[in-house]
Amino acid sequence: MKDRSFTLLRPARSFAGLLCVLLAMWYAASSQNNAAAYLLLFALSSVILVSIPHTIRNLSGLKVTAESAKPAFAGDEIFLPVEISNEARAPRHSVSVSVPGSRGDEERVDTIAPGKGARVMLRFPAQVRGEHEVGSLRLATVYPLGFMRARKKLGARQRYLVYPKPGGDPKLPSGSAHAQQAKRGPERGEGDDFAGVRAYVPGESQRHIDWKAVARGQALMTKQYAAEPSGLLDLDFASLRLSDPENRLSQLTLWVIEAERARRPYGLRLPGAAIAPSLGDTHFHRCLRALALFK
Amino acid sequence: MSTLRKIDTRIPRTPLLWLAAALVFTVPPMFGTLSPWVPALFLVTLALKFWMEPKGYRLRLALWKLILTTAALAAIFFSYGSLKGIEPGVSLIVVLMSLKMLEAHTAREFHVMVMVAWVLCLCGFFLAQDLSIALCLLIAFALLLVALLQFHRGPSRNTWWPPLRTAGILILQALPVIALLFLFFPRVSTGFRLLMTPSSSAAAGFSDRMSPGGIASLASSTEVAFRAEFPDGKIPRADVLYWRGVVMSAGAGMEWRARQAPAALSPSALRPPAGETTRQRITIEPHGEHWMFALDWPVQPPPGALLAPGNYLWSYQSIRKPRRYEVRSFAQHPDKNLRQRERDALLEVPPSISPRARELAQSWVAANADPRVIVISALQFFRAQGFRYSLSPGEYRKNDLDEFLFERRVGFCEHYAASFATLMRLAGVPARVVVGYLGGEYNEFGRFLLVRQSDTHAWCEVWLPEAGWTRVDPTSVVAPDRVNLGFDSFLERRGPSAETNTGAFARGWARQPIFTNLRLAWQTLNYTWDTRVLSFDAETQEAFVANVDLTKVPPLQLSVSVLLGAGALYALFVGGRHFRTRSxxxxxxxxxxxxxxxxxxxxxxxxxxxxxxxxxxxxxxxxxxxxxxxxxxxxxxxxxxxxxxxxxxxxxxxxxxxxxxxxxxx
Known part of the structure; x- marks a missing residue:
């Protein structure tokens, strides 16, 4: 509840340049025994010294909350919405947030008025499938002068899910042992006739995105082509002929995406879990979640 | 799909405006010291930047940068003749800063520009150090802080006051730290010195040579020569405020000169005579020569100076920054002996002097051989023969003694001093010329006397048996008011003929009490700046620390311990902010x-x-x-x-x- 984390202070990147300037001033002043130059040197160094408590104070009274992040495929980016609220009596300036340990960029907020908050979207790469947790967020600031950088970690728990990276053969398998009722043999996930658009599903091939619509400022849509009517697909972990279980999961993930896109009902069979064939957003994410959490 | 946004790294406009404002304040010291094109170029690029920035123009091509840098280097070389020395060096920094400004466009370069601007402030202090320049540069320093603050606050509109306020708070909090560092930071002198002596900036003041027109050219300069305090509270009368600068005992006719590197007087001559003394605390403005000033007659030289033959103070090092010293002057000349060799030297007259002048001098000797009477006859000659005192007497050449004495009879103090000394020598009375200052303006606020370059004066000294060296000011015979009233008032007395009507009007306004008071207050501030800040150098600091120290710790150790103590206090202050009272x-x-x-x-x-x-x-x-x-x-x-x-x-x-x-x- 109460943050007891320490604020760490270190010179910022521009400090090296400043040090050069200070040294030059010192050298020039001392070699000329020039009192005015000394005065400038002392003014600059004192202001830098005095700015340090301001830098530290600029992080006090800030709280962060990580909101829930949408799942992403491994290799994509996680978007984590973060709310920074300022509970201090003075405004806070130039505060940046990042997820410690992730390789994502930090996001900067210019000003947070007292009693107000600011929202930023942190992006960082989703690396390994599974459920992960953001344990803490790092706040950092170089305000007011930019030569010293204070940072501290604040606890902000939030879980997020990383689906396996889709990979392997995009061709959907032929009707498996459990899909004998399929009328035809293997079929492509798409036909030749344009049949309309639907919302883009993350992870899908970008080839069919309706880019013209994007250019018009609309949301991402996938163009659909009429495909032949299809039978039920049964995607079975055990029947795959890949040695590495991670590769099998990647393959299954890709098939789930392709099947969803082709509007072909599909079921998923994993050791210890089975999901009955179906279609739709909920089913899609349920399957992917099962794949992500597979042990 | 995550990289659909564009990251704007351009420098926002508001911090750039603050930076530009700061840069404008770094310009004043450049005018008058650097070649005029350098600050002009700087201002032009500054304006250009604001025209280019919204259009997205900037200096991109490496080839252009190379060409411009080379052109700038060449221009600097041609204007100064070399790249060494302080002016070319500062010009180089200014020009490179101008080019950098045209080139810079990213956020990181903003920090670089601010730091270069700080270096420009430093350069400004090497060019000039008066209070007005210092104020400009300190304003620039503060504005740079504001620019940085605004930069980190991000592009918020119509908020010029909060960053200013924060910068003000920072500076106020820094003040005690600055004072501590200024007083106690060890001023270690670095072993090898950069030779950064200003080369071309002709330091104001007279030189070791007096030729016709030399002093008259200073008469219009209002620059401060030095300021004097009288710690004992005795302020001498205006007509005895003869500030001795340099004694010229060589040469004759219209041109006189001083010795290049005088030897110190023998210690016997330094024995203080009896009689009244006047203590003076003097702060000299840099003039690039070795003279140090004192009222007639100094006997003991202050540290770092010697008493040269002729009883004037001569600093071992040329005076290139404000210097403060204390000296005592005696009402009587200490030395009552003149050896034969010295006497001969003081009677030397070059053969180029015309027979007409020689005849004039001989006629006085023939009338009465007593040196006192000769002096009086000479003064009588100047008084009675229609000599006029003028600031612009027209040109005289080196050998125009005759023309001055017998034809034009118009001259400035230097003409009178030179001709009088020559005539005395011709008449067999040892004589020399003294150049220094006469009078000064007393400041009631600061209780000091301000002496300007326009107070420069030349007079004579003659050797009289028994009395020794005696001051004779031939100018006082021709223009008595010059001595009694001071130069400014003297000019005023002479009526409107010397000035145009508008000038008189402006002068009348400037004489209003409020302006006089403002002027005096400003002079006092200037004086405080010079005496308390500028002259506080390594030696003064050592003396100060030794003075503060009661426990006889070595000065360096005391400095270090005071700074450590201050550091501890500062840490407490930082810690205290964490536990401040809450609402x-x-x-x-x-x-x-x-x-x-x-x-x-x-x-x-x-x-x-x-x-x-x-x-x-x-x-x-x-x-x-x-x-x-x-x-x-x-x-x-x-x-x-x-x-x-x-x-x-x-x-x-x-x-x-x-x-x-x-x-x-x-």
């Missing part, structure tokens, strides 16, 4: 959090989403024994937090209830 609202919240912690330890954990009322209900069922207390507590909390008007005593209730809430397990 009432914070305390209410703190009490609530304390209650939550106590309840959690007994099993009622508040969820993150839970509001106080909901949590209270749940806690009452979880902790039935405390339900009444929880009810009262939450009631008080809600009132404090959400009511528009809080009845008195509620805060105390909350404090009591939270304190009474049992801690630990049930």
């Amino acid at each position: 009432r609202e914070d305390r209410v919240k703190g009490l609530y959090e304390k209650f939550c912690r106590k309840a959690a330890r007994r099993g009622a954990v508040r969820e993150a989403w839970e509001g106080p009322a909901h949590f209270a209900n749940r806690a009452m069922t979880l902790l039935p024994n405390e339900s009444e207390r929880i009810g009262r507590l939450i009631d008080a909390y809600l009132k404090l937090r959400y009511s528009a008007q809080v009845p008195a005593g509620v805060f105390e209730d909350l404090t009591r209830e939270v304190g009474a809430f049992p801690r630990g397990k049930q």
Whole structure:
């Protein structure tokens, strides 16, 4: 509840340049025994010294909350919405947030008025499938002068899910042992006739995105082509002929995406879990979640 | 699909404006010291930057940068003749800064520009150090802080005041640290010195040579020569304020010169004579020569100077920064002996002097051989023969003694001093010329006498038996008011003929009491700046630290310990900010959090989403024994937090209830 984390202070990147300037001033002043130059040197160094408590104070009274992040495929980016609220009596300036340990960029907020908050979207790469947790967020600031950088970690728990990276053969398998009722043999996930658009599903091939619509400022849509009517697909972990279980999961993930896109009902069979064939957003994410959490 | 946004790294406009404002304030010291095209180029690029920035133009091509840099280097080389020395060096920094400005466009380069601007401030202090320049540069320094603050605050509109205020707070807080560092930071002199002596900037003041027209050219300069305080409170009368600068005992006719590197007088000559003394504390403005000033006659030289033959002060090092010293002057000349060799030297007259002048001198000797009478006859000659005193007497050449004495008879103090000394020598009276200052303006606020370059004066000294060296000012015979009133007032007395009507009008305005007071106050500030700040160098600091020190610790050690002590205080200050008192609202919240912690330890954990009322209900069922207390507590909390008007005593209730809430397990 109460943050007891320490604020760490270190010179910022521009400090090296400043040090050069200070040294030059010192050298020039001392070699000329020039009192005015000394005065400038002392003014600059004192202001830098005095700015340090301001830098530290600029992080006090800030709280962060990580909101829930949408799942992403491994290799994509996680978007984590973060709310920074300022509970201090003075405004806070130039505060940046990042997820410690992730390789994502930090996001900067210019000003947070007292009693107000600011929202930023942190992006960082989703690396390994599974459920992960953001344990803490790092706040950092170089305000007011930019030569010293204070940072501290604040606890902000939030879980997020990383689906396996889709990979392997995009061709959907032929009707498996459990899909004998399929009328035809293997079929492509798409036909030749344009049949309309639907919302883009993350992870899908970008080839069919309706880019013209994007250019018009609309949301991402996938163009659909009429495909032949299809039978039920049964995607079975055990029947795959890949040695590495991670590769099998990647393959299954890709098939789930392709099947969803082709509007072909599909079921998923994993050791210890089975999901009955179906279609739709909920089913899609349920399957992917099962794949992500597979042990 | 994550990289669809564009990151704008351009420098926002507001910080750039602040930076430009700061840069404008670094320009004044450049005018008058650097070649005029350098600051002009700087200002032009500054304007150009603001024209280019919104259009997205900037210096991109490496080839252009190379060409421009080379052109700038060549231009500097051609204007100064070399790249060494302070002016070419500063010009180089200024020109490179101009080019950098045209090139810079990213956020990181902003820091670079600010730091270069700080270096420009430093350069400014090497070019000039008067108070007005210093104020400009300190304003530039502060504006650079504002620019940095604004830069980190991001592009917020119409908010010029908050960054200014924050910068002000920073500077105010820094002031004590600056003072401590200034007084105690060890001024270690670095071993090898950069030769950064200003080369071309002709330091104001007279030189070791007096030729016709030399001093008259200074008469219009209002620059400060030096300031003198009289610590004993005795301010000499205006007609004896003869500030001795340099004694010229070689040459004759219209041109006189001083010795290049005089030897010190023998210690016997330094024995202080009896009689009244005047103590003076003098702060000289840099003039690039070796003279140090004192009223007639100094006997003991201040540290770092010697007493040259002729009893004038000669500094070992040329004076290139303000210097402060104390000297005592005696009403009588200390040395009553003149050896034969010296006497011969002081009677030397070059053969180029015309027979007509020689005849004139001989006629006085023939009338009466007593040196005193000769002096009086000579003065009588100047008084009676229609000599006029003029600031612009027309040109005289080196050998124009005859023309001055017998034809034009118009001259400035230097003409009178030179011709008088020559005539004395021709008449067999040892004589020499003294150049220095006469008079000065007394400042009532600061209690000091301000002497300007326009107060430069030349007079004579003659050797009289028994009396020794005696001051004779031939100018006083021709223009008595010049000596009694001071130069400015003298010019004024001469009526409107010398000036145009508008000039007189402006002068009349400037004489209004309010302006006079303002002027005097400004001079006092200037004086304080020179004496307290500029002349506080390594030696003064050593003396100061030794003075402060009561325990006889070596100065360096004292400096270090004072700075360490200040560091400890500073750390306390930083730590104290963490534990500063909190507002009432914070305390209410703190009490609530304390209650939550106590309840959690007994099993009622508040969820993150839970509001106080909901949590209270749940806690009452979880902790039935405390339900009444929880009810009262939450009631008080809600009132404090959400009511528009809080009845008195509620805060105390909350404090009591939270304190009474049992801690630990049930």
